[in-house]
Amino acid sequence: MAGHSKWKNIQRRKNAQDAKRGKIFMKHAKDIYIAAKQGGGDPEMNPSLRLAVEKAKSDNMPNDNIDRAIKKATGDLDGANFEELTYEGYGPGGTAVMVEVLTDNKNRTASELRHAFSKNGGNLGENGCVAFMFDRRGYLVIDQNQTDADEDTVMLESIEAGADEMETLEGAYEIYTDPEEFQSVKTQLEESGFVFDTAEITMIPQTPSQVDEPDANKLVKLVHMLEDMEDVQEVYHNLEADESIMAQL
Structure with a gap:
């Protein structure tokens, strides 16, 4: 659907988390602050x-840190007042990046x-320049090693819960939902006994972009540089490349 598996990228990130735990927290x-600020x-x-909160706990964030973020909001x-913003631009070879x-501090963030x-062969664009290339979707992953259910059972349970579609990968089941239905689908599947390796609302590229190897490697460097920034929460792109390059994202 997206040209490559988000799950494999998430697994790579999890393996590197210990070295970046402070930034992750x-x-x-x-994330907790803005959610509490907007909805209580x-x-x-x-x-x-x-x-x-569930995502924070999955990364072993201490309860005291979670409570402090909620109380600030x-x-x-x-505490400082944070604003949630989305920036769009073009990466090397014309790839789309959100x-x-x-x-x-919007001025500081935009400058960075x-x-x-x-620095990595791209340029920051105007709002809306690439957003139309992505779909906002609910995204759930069930690790096949963490369930006794077979593919047909997972698919039927997902459909009954209200999911849009399911894809079977080597080692995992990927489930996609409408963002508005994400929480109800997640809750119903949890009540059926499923445990999720990943559960989030994300941006899925409509059409993956294939570029030459030098540009693909530049995009990898851009994504890593962006992810290392304190203000950045998520980076989305539409690159499709060979497995050795995608494994770095």
Whole structure:
């Protein structure tokens, strides 16, 4: 569907998390902050906050850090005011790149992003320049080693829960949903006994972009540079390349 498996990319990131734990916790804290700011500090009444907290806990973020982020958002603690923004641009070879950020200084963030794009053969664009190339989807992954259910069972359960489609990979089942139905699908499948390796709302490229190897390697460097920025929450792109290159993303 997306030209390559998001799950394999997520596995690579998980293997590198220990070296970046401080930055990961900071990004989770910002995610929790903005969700609580927009929808209130009760995870039971705020699906976005509940998902942000679940993702933080999956990375072993301490409860104290989670509670502190919620309290800052609800005014119980002093803290900076963060804004959620999406930047769009073109990577090497005309690849499409979207960057979701949480920042308390838009000028600083825009300057850093512009530098990263230009340094790696791309350029930051206007709002809407590449957004039409992506679909916002709910995305769930079940590790085949973590379930006794076969492919047909997972597919039927997913359809009954309201999922749009399911794809079977080597080692995993990928389930896609409408963003509005994501939480209800996730909850229903959890009640059926399924455990998720990944559960998130993400951007899926409509048409993968194939570029030559030098440009593909430049995009890898751009994505890594963006992901290392404190304000950056997520980076999406539409690159399709051979397995050795995709394994680096």
